[in-house]
Amino acid sequence: MWFSVAxxxxxxxIVHAWWLETYTDSPLARSWRRMSAAWSPTRNAQSVLRPCTGLMLVFGGVGVVLEQVGGPTPLLTLFAFLALLFLVIGVVxxxxxxxxxxxxxxxxxxxxxxxLDATGRPLPDDVINRILAQREGHPFS
Structure with missing residues (x-):
């Protein structure tokens, strides 16, 4: 049971680190991005596999703890299904x-x-690099 809690x-x-990397520009998020760039081989692994792995561990752990304390079978089935669902999504x-x-x-x-442009698509890389270079030159932009 203690392994499940762990x-x-x-x-x-894992989910918290992924959320920080994806949605914030905090110093901790920048640090996590640098570390995880060496760990993950593809953007898909970084963006989808990590949160799916974290959610699988959370739901699977809750299911095992509920089983140990005698939780109801429908609840155990739900948590097992959710853990397997996130495993399948991550593998896909x-x-x-x-x-x-x-x-x-x-x-x-x-x-x-x-x-992003008006339609929500990223600007071309050369335009992005030019804009970011201009912003670095001006600390208040």
Whole structure:
């Protein structure tokens, strides 16, 4: 049972780190981005597999703890289903599928910094690099 609790805590930390990397520009998020760039081979693994792994650990851990304390079978089945669902989603996204925008850290970064066109598509890379270079030269922009 203690391994399940440890898995839930680890899963929650994985989801929290993914959320920080995807949706914030905090110093901790920048640090996590640098560390995770060396760990994950693809953007899909970074953007989808990590939160799916974390959620699988959380739901699986809750299911095991509920089983140990005698939880009702429908609740155990629900948590087992959710854990397996996130496992399947994570494995499927190892294939080169397009990322959903809510999970794509690059898209979210461009969105936060106003680097999307009117239709919501990222600007061309040369335009993005030029804009970011201009902003670095002006500390208050």
């Amino acid at each position: 898995g839930m805590v680890l899963g929650a930390l 996204y190892l294939l080169p599928l397009p990322l959903p925008r809510f999970a794509d850290a690059r898209y979210q970064h461009l969105k936060r910094h106003g680097l």
